[in-house]
Amino acid sequence: MSAPVWNNAVVKWVDDRLPVFSMLHHSAYEYPTPKNLSYMWNFGSLAGFVLVTMILSGIFLAMNYTPHADMAFWSVERIMRDVNYGWLIRYIHVNGASMFFICVYIHIFRGLYYGSYKAPREMLWWIGILILLAMMATAFMGYVLPWGQMSFWGATVITNLFSAFPIIGDPLVTWLWGGFAVDNPTLNRFFSLHYLMPFVILGLVVLHVWALHTVRSNNPTGVEIKSPQDAIAFHPYYTIKDLFGMGVFLIFFLFFVFFAPDFFGEPDNYIPANPLVTPPHIVPEWYFLPFYAILRSIDFTVFGVPAKLLGVLAMFASIIILFVIPWLDTSKVRSSKYRPVYKWFFLVLFIDCFVLGYCGKKAPDDYFMGIEGLKVITVGQLATLYYFAHFLVVMPLVGKLERPKPLPASISQSVLKEGANA
Amino acid sequence: MRKFALTAIAAAFALTAFNGGAAKASGDAPVPAAQDWSWHGLFGTYDRAQLQRGFQIYKNVCSGCHSLRFIAFRNLEGIGFNEDQIKAIAAEYDIEDGPNEEGDMFTRPGIASDYFPSPFANDKAAAASNGGAIPPDLSLMAKARMHGPDYITALMTGYEEEAPEGFDLADGKHYNHYFPGHQISMAPPLYDEAVEYTDGTPMTLEQHAHDVAAFLNWTAQPELEARKALGIKVLLFLIVLTAMLYAVKRKIWRDIEH
Numbered sequence: 001m002s003a004p005v006w007n008n009a010v011v012k013w014v015d016d017r018l019p020v021f022s023m024l025h026h027s028a029y030e031y032p033t034p035k036n037l038s039y040m041w042n043f044g045s046l047a048g049f050v051l052v053t054m055i056l057s058g059i060f061l062a063m064n065y066t067p068h069a070d071m072a073f074w075s076v077e078r079i080m081r082d083v084n085y086g087w088l089i090r091y092i093h094v095n096g097a098s099m100f101f102i103c104v105y106i107h108i109f110r111g112l113y114y115g116s117y118k119a120p121r122e123m124l125w126w127i128g129i130l131i132l133l134a135m136m137a138t139a140f141m142g143y144v145l146p147w148g149q150m151s152f153w154g155a156t157v158i159t160n161l162f163s164a165f166p167i168i169g170d171p172l173v174t175w176l177w178g179g180f181a182v183d184n185p186t187l188n189r190f191f192s193l194h195y196l197m198p199f200v201i202l203g204l205v206v207l208h209v210w211a212l213h214t215v216r217s218n219n220p221t222g223v224e225i226k227s228p229q230d231a232i233a234f235h236p237y238y239t240i241k242d243l244f245g246m247g248v249f250l251i252f253f254l255f256f257v258f259f260a261p262d263f264f265g266e267p268d269n270y271i272p273a274n275p276l277v278t279p280p281h282i283v284p285e286w287y288f289l290p291f292y293a294i295l296r297s298i299d300f301t302v303f304g305v306p307a308k309l310l311g312v313l314a315m316f317a318s319i320i321i322l323f324v325i326p327w328l329d330t331s332k333v334r335s336s337k338y339r340p341v342y343k344w345f346f347l348v349l350f351i352d353c354f355v356l357g358y359c360g361k362k363a364p365d366d367y368f369m370g371i372e373g374l375k376v377i378t379v380g381q382l383a384t385l386y387y388f389a390h391f392l393v394v395m396p397l398v399g400k401l402e403r404p405k406p407l408p409a410s411i412s413q414s415v416l417k418e419g420a421n422a
Numbered sequence: 423m424r425k426f427a428l429t430a431i432a433a434a435f436a437l438t439a440f441n442g443g444a445a446k447a448s449g450d451a452p453v454p455a456a457q458d459w460s461w462h463g464l465f466g467t468y469d470r471a472q473l474q475r476g477f478q479i480y481k482n483v484c485s486g487c488h489s490l491r492f493i494a495f496r497n498l499e500g501i502g503f504n505e506d507q508i509k510a511i512a513a514e515y516d517i518e519d520g521p522n523e524e525g526d527m528f529t530r531p532g533i534a535s536d537y538f539p540s541p542f543a544n545d546k547a548a549a550a551s552n553g554g555a556i557p558p559d560l561s562l563m564a565k566a567r568m569h570g571p572d573y574i575t576a577l578m579t580g581y582e583e584e585a586p587e588g589f590d591l592a593d594g595k596h597y598n599h600y601f602p603g604h605q606i607s608m609a610p611p612l613y614d615e616a617v618e619y620t621d622g623t624p625m626t627l628e629q630h631a632h633d634v635a636a637f638l639n640w641t642a643q644p645e646l647e648a649r650k651a652l653g654i655k656v657l658l659f660l661i662v663l664t665a666m667l668y669a670v671k672r673k674i675w676r677d678i679e680h
Contacts, residue, residue: 035678035679036680081644087645088652091649232678236674237674240667240670240675243667244664244668247660247668248664250664251660257653258654258656258657259464259653262565267566270562270566270642271566347429350433351430351433354434412679415679415680416679
């Protein structure tokens with residue numbers, strides 16, 4: 001790949017000193033992308049778009065928000081009522097959080113299905129998990145800022161989890177709070193960190209894209225690019241495809257912003273925080289529900305380790321385990337498209353995550369989907385068991401025992417074959 | 423692959439949908455009946471006359487105990503009052519202001535930029551006058567309760583003079599079908615002809631409840647009309663833009679086997 005020749009004198013002058021144009025040219029025109037990517041490959045760029053949307057809307061919200069326990073709730077209502085288009089900015093930000101998680105969860109499931117975590121993409125996958133963790137921290141702290149009932153009690157419940165750790169637990173919680181309860185210092189530091197974290201995420205995204213451009217995109221066949229016929233330039237093919245996807249996504253996103261802005265929210269958060277009144281049901285935002293279900297499903301002690309600590313460890317482990325799946329997966333084949341057995345286990349895992357989400361939403365003693373005698377806690381425990389078994393047992397075993405379908409010789413060949421079948 | 427994806431999505435939706443449907447009946451309180459509201463739907467708007475009737479109820483009945491802290495008199499423009507009417511309404515209220523040059527607080531008639539004054543000086547005073555219960559602020563009530571305005575209507579009309587047999591009603595409490603736990607401190611606030619309408623609307627309990635719930639939906643979401651009007655334009659624009667992007671995408675990819 002030869003360096004591009006710049007005809008415009010200004011462009012050339014700049015490029016000789018700081019090769020921004022060469023870099024753009026390199027990563028857009030010269031960057032080879034598999035030509036068979038499906039629409040499932042749109043969600044990475046969509047997540048990046050939502051990140052930028054969140055940062056911009058967040059900056060404007062911060063101009064009008066007051067991080068003080070006595071004024072935060074009031075200042076949010078001022079944004080909704082008196083700031084020009086404040087309601088629009090806030091509803092974009094509030095729904096944007098949900099949209100971010102929708103994109104990222106689809107992105108992760110796509111990676112799991114097509115084996116995008118397997119060599120040589122382990123680092124790419126790891127950075128992705130770090131982004132997820134950073135997003136969760138950011139979303140949690142952001143939810144505290146309006147200082148409503150669910151903000152306050154959510155913060156109390158979640159920060160209290162750290163007290164489960166022996167010896168350091170209680171001092172750690174006091175340190176996190178900046179006092180002996182969730183109060184003004186907590187709100188202040190959460191605001192500061194909530195403003196910081198998106199830029200940490202942005203930095204991680206740069207690393208994520210860097211790693212991506214080194215190992216290149218996986219694709220639905222899981223077969224690497226072998227010859228120039230397998231690939232096309234990112235621009236214009238995937239820029240236009242991403243733009244079209246963005247249009248569809250924006251219709252979805254903005255429908256909620258304009259017509260159902262409180263769809264993802266809890267009514268209780270429109271009640272100002274009151275440390276003396278505990279809401280009857282404290283539930284986290286929907287994107288935390290599966291993890292909340294895992295946390296709550298451990299209601300027993302093992303070898304004298306208290307249930308609360310086990311629950312906290314299980315919750316963290318549910319994400320940490322993703323770091324090692326490149327080695328837990330023993331299959332030689334990447335894409336589940338050619339894995340007749342594993343593909344069904346993947347489907348079970350996918351549904352399992354929704355079951356966990358459902359269990360996280362309900363009170364533990366409720367009946368699962370109204371089925372008499374079947375407690376939510378029991379189903380949550382089974383779903384948690386499967387979640388871990390999927391990675392620790394199914395992945396290594398099925399990879400060894402399953403006989404995968406024959407892989408196409410190349411991306412081009414698979415494209416031609418599918419074309420012939422259609 | 424397609425069939426596989428459909429199975430996955432169908433299963434996911436079944437769980438989510440079930441969750442949405444059944445989760446909300448908190449405790450033993452029934453789900454309030456869904457009312458027909460003027461602002462429902464993509465093109466829904468507020469009914470100004472109804473909002474003004476609802477305001478009349480708030481002013482004559484609710485405001486005795488409930489504050490409306492997030493609403494200023496100037497906001498009443500949103501329910502169809504003109505500047506002079508707003509000034510007149512504001513002037514009916516005594517607002518504490520100050521300190522003056524001598525350092526004393528004083529009371530003056532309200533002006534458009536003042537917020538609705540609270541009926542009690544503080545929560546302690548509110549609790550002392552209401553048997554220990556603090557009447558909540560109403561500004562956001564329609565967003566702060568599941569089923570919002572439907573719940574408010576149901577609560578206003580859901581009182582029972584006698585608690586059902588076997589129900590242990592505490593002293594000073596009232597039985598209400600829709601209040602969580604059924605024991606509410608608020609006495610039935612509305613009844614037939616509680617407020618005198620001047621526009622010929624029937625003055626029934628149901629109508630009063632409906633109107634005040636509509637007013638409180640406005641206090642909670644005053645931006646609703648602007649939001650929906652802008653939303654229609656934005657979505658129409660996006661649909662056209664996306665269709666064009668799709669056409670461009672087809673054209674660019676025309677010669678690529680994929």
